[in-house]
Amino acid sequence: xxxxVIEILNLTKDYGDGRGIFNTNLIxxxxxxxxxxxxxxxxxxxxxxxxxxxxxxxxxxCKIMGMDCYxxxxxxxxxxxxxxxxxxxxxxLTGKQMLDFIADMKGIKDKSKMHxxxxxxxxxxxxxxxxxxxxxxxxxxIICAFMGEPDVIILDEPTSGxxxxxxxxxxxxxxxxxxxxxxxxxxxxxxxxxxxxxxxxAIIRKGRLVAIEDMxxxxxxxxxxxxxxxxxxEQANQFLREGFxxxxxxxxxxxxAIQGDIxxxxxxxxxxxxxxxxxxxxxxxxxxxxxxxxxxQAGGDQHDRKGTV
Amino acid sequence: xxxxxxxxxxxxxSIKLMFIFWVIxxxxxxxxxxxxxxxxxxxxxxxxxxxxxxMSAFGMEGETNSLIAFMNTYLYGFLxxxxxxxxxxxxxxxxxMKYVDNGSIACILATPNSRKKIIITQMLAILISIVILISAxxxxxxxxxxxxxxxxxxxxxxxxxxxxxxxxxxxxxxxxFFSACFFNEEKNYLxxxxxxxxxxxxxxxxxxxxxxxxxxxxxxxxxxxxxxYIISGEGNVLFYNLMxxxxxxxxxxxxxxxxxxxxxxx
Numbered sequence: 001x002x003x004x005v006i007e008i009l010n011l012t013k014d015y016g017d018g019r020g021i022f023n024t025n026l027i028x029x030x031x032x033x034x035x036x037x038x039x040x041x042x043x044x045x046x047x048x049x050x051x052x053x054x055x056x057x058x059x060x061x062c063k064i065m066g067m068d069c070y071x072x073x074x075x076x077x078x079x080x081x082x083x084x085x086x087x088x089x090x091x092x093l094t095g096k097q098m099l100d101f102i103a104d105m106k107g108i109k110d111k112s113k114m115h116x117x118x119x120x121x122x123x124x125x126x127x128x129x130x131x132x133x134x135x136x137x138x139x140x141x142i143i144c145a146f147m148g149e150p151d152v153i154i155l156d157e158p159t160s161g162x163x164x165x166x167x168x169x170x171x172x173x174x175x176x177x178x179x180x181x182x183x184x185x186x187x188x189x190x191x192x193x194x195x196x197x198x199x200x201x202a203i204i205r206k207g208r209l210v211a212i213e214d215m216x217x218x219x220x221x222x223x224x225x226x227x228x229x230x231x232x233x234e235q236a237n238q239f240l241r242e243g244f245x246x247x248x249x250x251x252x253x254x255x256x257a258i259q260g261d262i263x264x265x266x267x268x269x270x271x272x273x274x275x276x277x278x279x280x281x282x283x284x285x286x287x288x289x290x291x292x293x294x295x296x297q298a299g300g301d302q303h304d305r306k307g308t309v
Numbered sequence: 310x311x312x313x314x315x316x317x318x319x320x321x322x323s324i325k326l327m328f329i330f331w332v333i334x335x336x337x338x339x340x341x342x343x344x345x346x347x348x349x350x351x352x353x354x355x356x357x358x359x360x361x362x363x364m365s366a367f368g369m370e371g372e373t374n375s376l377i378a379f380m381n382t383y384l385y386g387f388l389x390x391x392x393x394x395x396x397x398x399x400x401x402x403x404x405x406m407k408y409v410d411n412g413s414i415a416c417i418l419a420t421p422n423s424r425k426k427i428i429i430t431q432m433l434a435i436l437i438s439i440v441i442l443i444s445a446x447x448x449x450x451x452x453x454x455x456x457x458x459x460x461x462x463x464x465x466x467x468x469x470x471x472x473x474x475x476x477x478x479x480x481x482x483x484x485x486f487f488s489a490c491f492f493n494e495e496k497n498y499l500x501x502x503x504x505x506x507x508x509x510x511x512x513x514x515x516x517x518x519x520x521x522x523x524x525x526x527x528x529x530x531x532x533x534x535x536x537x538y539i540i541s542g543e544g545n546v547l548f549y550n551l552m553x554x555x556x557x558x559x560x561x562x563x564x565x566x567x568x569x570x571x572x573x574x575x
Contacts, residue, residue, distance in 0.1 A: 039544035055572035078421035084575070088412035089316065091403075104314030136535060144416060 003030045005183040010060030021207040035194040035201035036187040039292045043207040044187040072182040081145035084158035091100035095125030102144045114147040134161035166276045191285040203291045229253045313421045319434035330396040335449040341384045342453045372378040375459040397482040404431045405489040406498045415575040428568045433490040469539045476553040477534045480504050483560030490564035493574040498558040
């Protein structure tokens with residue numbers, strides 16, 4: 001049985017007006033990369049603030065490595081790396097001075113990891129942080145989070161401000177740390193990043209968890225849709241009666257969703273004159289997008305996905 | 310016990326600020342000591358007679374026949390209160406308030422240092438900076454007095470006066486410190502951390518202006534500053550010193566507790 005590293009139990013932090021998080025339960029296991037998705041203001045940062053011990057819960061508790069996140073924050077921090085959603089550094093320092101300051105504060109003597117990361121992200125740290133671009137600051141913050149070889153890493157929107165090349169380098173870094181068995185918690189808006197790195201992903205809406213998805217099984221369950229263009233409208237209409245899951249019809253063009261065995265569909269198509277056939281695979285973005293919209297209050301209920309809370 | 314890296318950063322910033330304020334204070338000290346010259350003192354006395362309310366509002370009233378009394382009247386009544394107060398406001402702002410206001414406290418708290426350790430570090434940096442500023446100014450004052458009027462300064466009283474001044478500034482900075490720990494935004498910090506010491510000073514000015522306003526002295530911390538007792542050699546100076554020390558300790562402790570317990574706005 002894998003050990004749980006992050007345990008959130010009935011966590012509540014009410015900021016009024018429905019903002020905050022309410023009765024949230026979440027467990028992240030040793031060595032897991034855990035994604036945390038949700039619209040703006042859903043409570044992602046509030047959850048992370050609780051994990052970091054920046055704020056105290058109104059109810060419930062959260063623990064990292066068995067230690068209380070507020071009461072034993074300093075002990076947790078000895079083995080944790082954190083990247084803030086809104087990065088702010090100490091005034092008047094250069095990038096290098098800031099990195100050295102954080103290394104000193106963390107009691108890091110061996111700075112080889114820090115230098116390795118500076119090379120990995122091609123960071124020139126000699127300038128004043130104040131004058132740095134958003135992406136440069138983000139790099140400094142990423143290095144701060146990873147330089148102590150932490151066992152647990154908490155990242156709040158880690159790639160905001162990075163260019164696509166650096167985003168890729170960041171994903172490489174996550175995958176490398178994952179191989180080493182680190183437990184990583186990522187809050188993000190970027191589906192691709194989540195898809196490429198995470199084992200499981202939680203979706204939070206209005207302060208409540210609406211689903212926890214296993215990314216591997218989710219990939220298997222991705223819907224494929226087939227866009228068929230028939231020779232004539234009569235044929236198209238006839239096909240509608242075959243009993244497949246029709247998503248859309250535009251004149252002679254029909255979009256069908258097929259899950260599981262594809263053969264009945266192929267056999268059935270053999271009876272028709274077909275002009276064109278396209279295959280569209282559902283992206284992770286489409287799967288998760290309905291959690292973002294205002295109208296789907298119930299979240300995952302309309303689809304047959306079950307959270308594995 | 311303290312976070313050394315943070316202490317180093319604090320002191321590095323503080324020293325720059327401290328130097329500027331030290332230069333200003335030394336400049337004023339030298340000028341005022343220099344004015345102890347009989348000709349100038351005569352003129353200042355005339356001012357006291359011509360517009361007693363105005364002069365007393367600025368604490369510039371009373372005995373001026375010895376150098377120490379003269380310095381107490383013209384230097385420690387106003388300049389030595391207000392100028393270090395501004396220094397303390399800026400110091401507390403950069404050591405505590407700024408980190409919380411701009412969110413950089415997050416990167417400090419994301420290290421294996423408890424909030425307790427961090428706030429004690431900041432407290433220490435603030436108090437040490439105040440001690441250095443006041444004692445370096447006192448030292449410069451002593452040297453100028455010795456150079457300009459050799460042997461005239463009552464050194465024992467001068468040292469006592471500066472000890473009480475230091476304790477008063479612990480109290481004033483205590484108000485700022487508490488305010489910086491209590492609030493999450495700089496504007497609120499300034500309203501209380503600067504507003505309260507200044508309001509106390511205004512009350513002090515008013516209380517010195519007339520008999521009917523005399524009772525106001527119970528509503529200002531500057532009443533605890535026993536400068537006149539030190540000069541006259543009467544009154545229980547130790548009692549006032551202990552009161553100021555107690556108040557400072559209370560304000561700093563309450564501030565630290567609040568800092569440890571509060572929800573950080575990050």
